[in-house]
Amino acid sequence: MKKLINAPDDLVDEALEGMALAHAELLRVNAAPRFVTRAEAKGKGKVALLSGGGSGHEPLHAGFVGRGMLDAACPGAVFTSPTPDQIFEATRAVDGDAGVLHIIKNYTGDVMNFEMAAELAREAGIPVEGVLVNDDVAVEDSLYTAGRRGVGTTVLVEKICGGAAEAGRPLEEVAALGRRVNARGRSMGVALSACTVPHAGKPSFELGADEMEVGIGIHGEPGRRRAKLEPADRVAEILMQPILDDLPFEPGDDVLLFVNGMGGTPLLELYVVYRKARAIAQGRGLKVARSLVGSYITSLEMAGASATLLKLDDEMLRWWDAPVHTPALRWGT
Amino acid sequence: MDALSGAHIAAWIERAADVMEREKALLTELDAAIGDSDHGVNMARGFTAVRSRLGGLDHGDVGALLKGVGMILLSTVGGASGPLYGTLFRDAGQRAAGAAALDLAALAGCLEAGLDGVKRRGKASPGDKTMVDALSPAVDALKAALSAPAPTGGPARSPLMDGLARAAEAAQAGALATVPLIARKGRASYLGERSAGHQDPGATSCSLLLRSLAATAGV
Numbered sequence A: 001m002k003k004l005i006n007a008p009d010d011l012v013d014e015a016l017e018g019m020a021l022a023h024a025e026l027l028r029v030n031a032a033p034r035f036v037t038r039a040e041a042k043g044k045g046k047v048a049l050l051s052g053g054g055s056g057h058e059p060l061h062a063g064f065v066g067r068g069m070l071d072a073a074c075p076g077a078v079f080t081s082p083t084p085d086q087i088f089e090a091t092r093a094v095d096g097d098a099g100v101l102h103i104i105k106n107y108t109g110d111v112m113n114f115e116m117a118a119e120l121a122r123e124a125g126i127p128v129e130g131v132l133v134n135d136d137v138a139v140e141d142s143l144y145t146a147g148r149r150g151v152g153t154t155v156l157v158e159k160i161c162g163g164a165a166e167a168g169r170p171l172e173e174v175a176a177l178g179r180r181v182n183a184r185g186r187s188m189g190v191a192l193s194a195c196t197v198p199h200a201g202k203p204s205f206e207l208g209a210d211e212m213e214v215g216i217g218i219h220g221e222p223g224r225r226r227a228k229l230e231p232a233d234r235v236a237e238i239l240m241q242p243i244l245d246d247l248p249f250e251p252g253d254d255v256l257l258f259v260n261g262m263g264g265t266p267l268l269e270l271y272v273v274y275r276k277a278r279a280i281a282q283g284r285g286l287k288v289a290r291s292l293v294g295s296y297i298t299s300l301e302m303a304g305a306s307a308t309l310l311k312l313d314d315e316m317l318r319w320w321d322a323p324v325h326t327p328a329l330r331w332g333t
Numbered sequence B: 001m002d003a004l005s006g007a008h009i010a011a012w013i014e015r016a017a018d019v020m021e022r023e024k025a026l027l028t029e030l031d032a033a034i035g036d037s038d039h040g041v042n043m044a045r046g047f048t049a050v051r052s053r054l055g056g057l058d059h060g061d062v063g064a065l066l067k068g069v070g071m072i073l074l075s076t077v078g079g080a081s082g083p084l085y086g087t088l089f090r091d092a093g094q095r096a097a098g099a100a101a102l103d104l105a106a107l108a109g110c111l112e113a114g115l116d117g118v119k120r121r122g123k124a125s126p127g128d129k130t131m132v133d134a135l136s137p138a139v140d141a142l143k144a145a146l147s148a149p150a151p152t153g154g155p156a157r158s159p160l161m162d163g164l165a166r167a168a169e170a171a172q173a174g175a176l177a178t179v180p181l182i183a184r185k186g187r188a189s190y191l192g193e194r195s196a197g198h199q200d201p202g203a204t205s206c207s208l209l210l211r212s213l214a215a216t217a218g219v
Helices: A007-021 A084-094 A108-123 A151-167 A171-184 A231-246 A267-285 A314-321 B006-022 B025-032 B039-058 B060-074 B081-095 B103-123 B132-147 B160-176 B189-197 B201-216
Strands: A027-030 A035-038 A048-055 A070-079 A098-106 A128-133 A185-191 A212-213 A227-228 A254-259 A287-293 A304-311
Touching: A007 A027, A007 A048, A007 A070, A027 A084, A035 A084, A035 B025, A048 A084, A048 A108, A048 A151, A070 A084, A070 A108, A070 B039, A084 A108, A084 B060, A098 A108, A098 A151, A098 A171, A108 A128, A108 A212, A108 B081, A108 B103, A128 A151, A128 A171, A151 A171, A151 A185, A151 A254, A151 A304, A151 A314, A171 A185, A171 A304, A171 A314, A185 A231, A227 B132, A231 A267, A231 A304, A254 A267, A254 A314, A267 A287, A267 A304, A287 A314, B006 B025, B006 B039, B006 B060, B006 B201, B025 B039, B025 B189, B025 B201, B039 B060, B039 B081, B039 B201, B081 B103, B103 B132, B103 B160, B132 B160, B132 B201, B160 B201
Parallel strands: A048 A070, A048 A098, A098 A128, A254 A287
Antiparallel strands: A027 A035, A035 A070, A185 A212, A185 A304, A212 A227, A254 A304
């Protein structure tokens, strides 16, 4: 394992210390329990957005704390969900008397820990709503699985709900918006190499030089199937086909196309994938109204990419375009 | 030994912390095959935290002690194992509230309450390839020991020790029996059929925990 770490046990805390120093104007880091909040005073009467999950997905989630997006992020250990006390304390810290929206990716640990934290928060008199993101088409929805995983659409839920919350929309409305974004977003990912969880010290799966894992999540777990590595255009087809088949996208629909790097793939390659993914979407008569290309929800140093397609409506478009000022995403004023 | 006191429970936790630390690599390896490689680290971190904070817990009331252990696990393990093991100890402690010691019947009742909590929290049933596959047969073994004591002729031991020995064996057999299963809960379920052929890490850690309890009682 070749990584720039001091000791695996100190990794997350030291990274957060560095983040607090680098973005002192945007963030505050609370050490015990561990959570990140905006530096500016909490907004009275503003719905607070809280997201969380394992570390190792940077810039998700702490990198999206700031104006127009999240109020708090709860990082767990690497690929491990945060604990209920972390989530509860962060919820209490950012509640501005308008309630708190929890944005949760559909992984068993995250769901259970957020569930317990929400119980604690409601007992303390804080209104809490949750949006569960489960957009991954690689996992077939059936009686036999815990449902689809939450992946790329999480970033879009956080940005769009963040815009609405910043504009003073009430909790139920922001939550409903988040659920709508999730219902209309679909993702699919592929890995060209595995990542190494620092505590484990070796790659989480072995992949031959000419192989790829199709249908991966974001936790270094193996995907749905292994296949021979193909050129970028063909990989883009493999990613886009199941997405387009899953949601009833119709010709003329406005969509947001998000091509995400898994951590170890350069932007140079992501743009090649984006180019083909866009052509495929347009071939279906879709209008790519907004785009995002870059590494925003990652799996440590895993090489690979995911594609996310969101069917937009006017409200989503409006809040997507609203100003955002966070360490990892910034536009508008 | 006829009953588990607070001191015994504390000794169990000490032993479990050692075992989780020692078997960290095994659990991580099992988890790497079908999960995300963090189970060993998480369990070791949680039980080490409980061990270091044992002194601050009430050892006179087994129920309070178990609940205290559950709270610490909940806040230190993370992942799915945190709420699941946290719930196991908290719900078991709830059932044992006020007891100074647990005999076989009380232990069976209390672990059954913990099992119910785990099933509720994880929405899992036997056969889903989870810790329930180790815990559920262990609870059955304790109850069986209660109604049908070990035949004479075996090693001389108390009903409690007999029950713990049978529970540890049942848990281990249950963990081994998860190998061919296709996971229906937890992260391994995302792999579908690819999850078959690997032993479930959660069932394995649960088996280690029950083995530690039996060993603490001298079995």
